[in-house]
Each structure stands twice: as structure tokens, then as C-alpha cells.
Amino acid sequence: MFTRDFLRLTGSALIAHRLRSFLTTLGIAVGIAAVILLTSIGEGIHQFVLAEFTQFGTTIVGINPGKTSTHGASTGVFGTVRPLTLEDAQALQRLPFARAVVPLVQGNAEVEAGNRRRRTTVYGVGAQMPQAFSMQVKSGRFLPADDPSAPRAFAVLGSKLRHELFASENPLGQRLGIGGSRYRIIGVMEEKGTVLGFDLDDTVYIPAARALELFNRDSLFEIDLMYAADVRSETVVKGIRNLLLARHGREDFTITTQEQMLDVLGSILNILTFAVGAIGGISLLVGAIGIGTIMTIAVNERTAEIGVLRALGARRAQVLGLFLGEAMVLAALGGVVGLVAGIGIAQLLHLLLPALPVHTPWLFVILAETVALLIGLAAGVLPARRAAGLDPVEALRGE
Amino acid sequence: MIELHQVHRDFLVGDQTVHALNDINLTITAGEYLSIMGPSGSGKSTLLNLIGLLDRPSSGQYLLDGEDVTTLGDVQQAHTRNRRIGFVFQAFHLVPRLTAAENVELPLILAATPPQERRERVAAALEALNLSDRARHKPEQLSGGQRQRIAIARATITEPAVLLADEPTGNLDHQSGGDVIETLERLNRRAITLIVVTHDAELGARASRRILMRDGRIESDKRTDRA
Ligand SMILES: Nc1ncnc2c1ncn2[C@@H]1O[C@H](COP(=O)(O)OP(=O)(O)OP(=O)(O)O)[C@@H](O)[C@H]1O
Numbered sequence: 001m002f003t004r005d006f007l008r009l010t011g012s013a014l015i016a017h018r019l020r021s022f023l024t025t026l027g028i029a030v031g032i033a034a035v036i037l038l039t040s041i042g043e044g045i046h047q048f049v050l051a052e053f054t055q056f057g058t059t060i061v062g063i064n065p066g067k068t069s070t071h072g073a074s075t076g077v078f079g080t081v082r083p084l085t086l087e088d089a090q091a092l093q094r095l096p097f098a099r100a101v102v103p104l105v106q107g108n109a110e111v112e113a114g115n116r117r118r119r120t121t122v123y124g125v126g127a128q129m130p131q132a133f134s135m136q137v138k139s140g141r142f143l144p145a146d147d148p149s150a151p152r153a154f155a156v157l158g159s160k161l162r163h164e165l166f167a168s169e170n171p172l173g174q175r176l177g178i179g180g181s182r183y184r185i186i187g188v189m190e191e192k193g194t195v196l197g198f199d200l201d202d203t204v205y206i207p208a209a210r211a212l213e214l215f216n217r218d219s220l221f222e223i224d225l226m227y228a229a230d231v232r233s234e235t236v237v238k239g240i241r242n243l244l245l246a247r248h249g250r251e252d253f254t255i256t257t258q259e260q261m262l263d264v265l266g267s268i269l270n271i272l273t274f275a276v277g278a279i280g281g282i283s284l285l286v287g288a289i290g291i292g293t294i295m296t297i298a299v300n301e302r303t304a305e306i307g308v309l310r311a312l313g314a315r316r317a318q319v320l321g322l323f324l325g326e327a328m329v330l331a332a333l334g335g336v337v338g339l340v341a342g343i344g345i346a347q348l349l350h351l352l353l354p355a356l357p358v359h360t361p362w363l364f365v366i367l368a369e370t371v372a373l374l375i376g377l378a379a380g381v382l383p384a385r386r387a388a389g390l391d392p393v394e395a396l397r398g399e
Numbered sequence: 400m401i402e403l404h405q406v407h408r409d410f411l412v413g414d415q416t417v418h419a420l421n422d423i424n425l426t427i428t429a430g431e432y433l434s435i436m437g438p439s440g441s442g443k444s445t446l447l448n449l450i451g452l453l454d455r456p457s458s459g460q461y462l463l464d465g466e467d468v469t470t471l472g473d474v475q476q477a478h479t480r481n482r483r484i485g486f487v488f489q490a491f492h493l494v495p496r497l498t499a500a501e502n503v504e505l506p507l508i509l510a511a512t513p514p515q516e517r518r519e520r521v522a523a524a525l526e527a528l529n530l531s532d533r534a535r536h537k538p539e540q541l542s543g544g545q546r547q548r549i550a551i552a553r554a555t556i557t558e559p560a561v562l563l564a565d566e567p568t569g570n571l572d573h574q575s576g577g578d579v580i581e582t583l584e585r586l587n588r589r590a591i592t593l594i595v596v597t598h599d600a601e602l603g604a605r606a607s608r609r610i611l612m613r614d615g616r617i618e619s620d621k622r623t624d625r626a
């Protein structure tokens with residue numbers, strides 16, 4: 001049999017029962033639309049979150065005190081961890097691939113300027129922070145490269161804190177009190193917005209040594225190291241580990257590359273996308289049952305036709321193919337309708353709620369249509385096998 | 400040529416065996432016109448289905464043109480039905496959603512005959528039956544006699560050597576039944592082997608060879624030499 005004739009025969013059978021074919025197709029279409037819509041939103045969020053993270057650059061390695069084992073427990077809890085110090089940061093600076101090294105201490109404190117007070121996030125950092133995190137100074141300058149152990153009391157404001165404390169006044173050169181010490185404001189940062197709920201503008205940056213003192217700590221939270229783009233991250237990790245091992249005598253620190261972080265984040269987000277896709281898949285199951293039911297009814301209705309086909313010289317395999325073909329055409333049509341509807345609704349949602357990112361990768365489109373076809377195959381196989389297995393004499397007699 | 404040797408066909412109904420065909424020995428030469436008559440349940444349809452390869456004997460041998468066809472696989476059986484055997488049923492069994500022409504075309508579609516050749520042959524077959532103007536009609540738009548003649552065109556479109564008809568006029572009035580029989584007999588005069596099962600004595604008497612069945616056996620087998 002030619003493919004064209006095959007399609008004509010299956011087509012005529014489906015058209016003969018327009019309404020029923022339409023409803024069955026709708027069942028699959030709803031399922032595919034749900035899968036595409038949900039995975040489009042999932043993938044949109046995925047890309048959005050990754051973009052948020054990579055805006056700080058991808059050639060960054062974070063070093064934290066304490067060794068995180070694969071079980072997630074930190075040996076630091078048991079107390080034999082050496083602190084990460086400013087000297088460690090200075091030593092890391094001398095590594096050949098290090099472009100920028102930023103010691104980091106973070107805490108909350110009340111700041112005051114004139115008669116205004118505000119609780120805000122205080123970051124103790126190094127002079128190279130803007131470079132490492134691709135951040136821009138809006139006015140004035142960033143913290144200077146003072147002697148890290150005895151830096152001058154300078155502060156740089158985030159844009160929101162600047163507005164809260166000074167409104168339209170010029171803050172540069174003004175005094176700022178943080179936890180009883182006095183700082184001179186030398187710069188204001190460009191607006192950065194919020195990342196995953198953290199307001200990066202309601203902040204003040206001071207030298208790390210002063211922040212350690214302020215929060216009464218002896219260890220940095222973290223040291224971030226930006227490396228040259230042409231160096232492999234493995235080389236960087238090895239260099240850092242060797243250096244810190246020599247300084248600490250044991251591996252009481254954890255090195256996390258941005259790559260690893262993105263990997264972990266990416267796989268979490270993939271699971272999320274997959275999970276919402278699977279939820280949509282439940283409605284596909286319902287569609288599949290619809291096809292199976294309709295095909296079973298069709299085989300029962302058309303036993304005489306099956307008998308005639310056999311009498312006219314149709315092989316069992318041809319009968320099987322014809323009924324399987326009907327199931328798959330139903331599913332494939334449903335798939336296409338569902339794809340169009342799913343993508344359409346996703347785009348519409350994005351128009352109505354611009355904050356909701358959506359993205360439909362081609363892979364999902366192809367995958368969804370393939371799944372639809374497989375569903376047609378799976379749902380059609382039992383009825384079609386029954387049709388092919390019918391005894392032609394019985395089939396012709398059954399009126 | 401059709402040869403049946405000691406053919407039995409048994410059906411198991413519950414714990415009872417029904418001998419639908421009981422030791423049938425029958426030779427039918429090419430071009431014969433044969434009628435099969437007998438009371439209901441005597442095994443006429445069973446015999447016809449067996450000759451048409453829709454069924455297999457429980458035991459015995461069936462030779463078609465000297466070749467043993469009882470042991471053929473599904474693919475070869477289907478091929479044989481398609482090329483060498485035509486079927487006409489009491490209930491017509493046209494596919495309701497296809498037009499008259501498409502119904503006639505079906506065996507050629509199954510055999511993957513090229514579309515151009517198909518069109519020509521279908522047109523010629525409809526022309527020969529004076530049904531050209533009904534080509535695009537659906538079965539429901541045709542009279543019973545027209546439907547049966549479409550079914551005959553469908554059964555003979557692959558030019559089979561044997562045409563099997565199981566009560567072909569059973570659902571027709573006298574007039575259209577006559578048309579159908581004439582159509583069948585015309586085909587027989589052009590050398591097709593025609594086997595007709597019928598309850599109609601008048602109709603059965605028209606055949607040059609008449610078989611009477613009873614309880615799965617051939618009770619009598621009469622011939623009249625053609626004039
Ligand atoms: N599939 C089957 N299962 C059980 N018994 C069957 C089956 N097919 C036929 N028979 C039996 O075989 C016998 C012959 O049946 P068959 O249909 O050949 O009769 P027939 O001569 O064609 O009758 P009719 O003139 O009524 O069509 C009957 O007794 C019937 O009950």
C-alpha cells in the first residue's frame with residue numbers, strides 16, 4: 001500500500017466521525033498544551049535565574065572557611081578550623097591567574113548620618129570588589145587599595161541607602177556613623193536592583209578589616225577570586241588549594257567555582273521544569289485513554305469492514321497498520337494543536353504578566369510532538385492488535 | 400482448478416464437536432459454473448470460506464491450481480485472496496464511508512497498484528456494469544442491486560480466476576437479483592470460475608453444475624452439459 005493511500009484511508013475513517021475525532025484530538029491537545037505551557041514557564045524561570053547569577057561574571061571562585069563534606073556537614077562545627085584571614089586574601093592575590101581578590105564580611109548594623117538612622121546590610125570588602133563583580137561606581141570612587149590590615153575609615157553607599165539617608169543632598173565627603181565608629185563617604189554605587197529577593201542597593205561597603213572589628217569576628221565569610229578568562233577552572237582550584245594547604249596545614253576550607261554553582265543550580269531548575277512537565281503529563285494520560293477508548297469502539301463498529309479488507313487481500317499487518325495509523329494521526333493532530341495552544345498561551349501570559357519569563361525551546365516542541373506520537377502508538381496498539389487478530393469469517397458474520 | 404481431498408471442518412461448541420464439513424471431496428475445473436444448495440446449517444458458507452482461504456480445514460487437503468494452499472502463511476494467503484479469488488457477500492459489505500469507485504479500488508490499493516493504472520481499471524469496470532454515473536456516490540445513495548454490482552466489480556477488479564458468491568441475491572428483490580445473477584454469469588462466460596451459494600432453487604438450477612449439501616456432506620453433484 002502507498003503512503004498516500006494509507007493516509008487517505010485513515011483520514012476518511014477519522015472524517016467519517018468528525019465530532020468524535022475532534023473531541024479525542026482535543027484530549028491530547030489539552031495535555032500537550034499543559035505540558036508545553038508549564039515547561040515553558042519552568043524553562044523561562046530557569047533562564048531568568050541563571051542570568052541573574054551570571055551577571056556577576058562566571059570566572060569567579062568562592063573560598064569559604066570549613067570543609068563541606070559530601071554529606072553536607074561542615075567539620076567547622078567541631079571547632080578545629082582556622083579562620084580565613086585577610087592575610088590569606090593577600091596571599092591569594094599573588095597567584096598568577098588572580099585578577100581580583102575580594103575578602104568578604106557581612107552583617108547588619110545601624111548606620112547614622114546627620115539625624116537620620118537606618119538598619120542596613122554592611123559589607124566589609126576589598127578595593128577590587130567592583131572589578132570582581134562587574135559593579136559600577138556612580139559618583140566618587142570605591143574604597144582605595146589601602147594596607148588591608150589598617151585601612152582608612154572610608155565608606156561607599158548603595159544607591160538606596162544613599163537616598164534614604166541623604167535624599168537630594170550630596171553625600172560625598174559627609175560623615176557616616178556605623179556601630180559607634182565614624183567613616184567618611186567617598187562614593188556611591190550604581191543601582192543594582194534585587195537579585196533573588198536580596199536588595200543590593202540597601203547596603204554600605206567598608207574595608208573588610210573594619211567590618212571584622214565591627215562584628216567582632218576573626219574570620220572572613222568568604223574570599224572571592226576572579227581569575228583570567230583564559231585559565232581553566234581546574235587550574236585555578238588547584239592553585240588556590242595548594243596555597244591555602246601550605247598556609248593552613250590542612251584542608252579546612254571549601255572552594256566553590258561559579259561553574260559548579262551554576263551546574264547545581266541548573267540541575268535543580270531542570271528537575272523543577274521536569275516536575276511541572278510531569279504534572280502536565282497526567283492530563284496527557286487522560287488523552288491517551290481517550291484515544292484507546294475511541295479506537296476500541298472503532299474496531300467494534302468496523303468488524304465487518306475488517307473482515308472485508310481481509311477477504312479483499314489485506315494482510316494482518318496492513319489491518320494493524322491502518323488502525324494504529326488512525327490512533328497516531330489523532331494523537332499527532334492533537335499534539336500540533338496542543339503545541340500551538342500551549343505556546344500561544346505562554347506568550348499571552350508573558351504579555352499580561354511581563355514579570356513572568358517564558359521560554360519554549362525547540363527541543364521541548366519536538367519532544368512533545370514525539371511524546372504525542374508515542375501516546376498514539378501506545379493507546380492504539382491494543383485495539384489495532386485486536387483488529388488484526390480477528391478471524392475474518394467471524395468478522396464478516398458479525399452484523 | 401480447485402481440489403478438495405477429504406476435507407473436514409470441525410467446530411468445538413462447548414464440549415460438543417460440530418462437523419460443519421464432513422469428508423468433502425470436490426474437484427472444480429477452471430471456468431465452471433457451480434451452485435451449492437442445501438438446508439440451513441448444512442455447511443455451504445463454511446465450504447465457500449474454506450475455498451476462499453478465509454478459513455482453514457481441520458484436516459484434509461486443499462489444492463489451488465495444484466498448489467497446496469492449506470499451509471500458506473498469512474502474507475501468501477492474503478496475496479492469493481487478493482489476486483486469485485473474488486468474494487461477493489449477501490450483505491454487500493461495501494465500506495460505507497468510501498465512494499463506489501473507491502470501494503472498487505480497494506483491492507488494487509491493498510496490492511499497491513500504481514494510481515494511474517488503478518483509475519483506468521476502475522473506470523473500465525464501472526463502465527462495463529453501466530455504473531459510471533454512480534462512481535462518486537456513497538453506498539447509502541445506491542440501490543441494493545447497484546450496491547451488489549459494485550461489490551462484484553470490487554471482487555473482480557484484480558481479475559481473479561475464481562469468484563465466490565454467498566447468497567448474492569439474498570437481500571435483493573427479484574428484479575435486481577436477476578441483474579446481479581446476469582452480471583455474474585456474464586463474468587463466467589468470460590472464463591471466471593463461478594461458485595454461487597443459494598437458497599433459491601430457480602437460481603441454483605441455472606448453474607451447469609449443482610451441488611446439494613446436507614449435514615456437512617455432499618449429497619448430490621449433478622451436471623448438465625452446456626448447450
Ligand atoms: N464459528 C463457528 N462455531 C461453531 N459452529 C459453527 C461456526 N461456524 C459454523 N458453525 C456451524 O457449522 C454448521 C455449518 O454452518 P454454515 O454457516 O456453513 O451453514 P450454511 O449452510 O451456510 O447455512 P445458511 O444457509 O443458514 O447460511 C452449522 O451447524 C453452524 O452452526
Ligand SMILES: [Mg+2]
Pocket residue numbers: 443444445565
Ligand atoms: Mg451460509
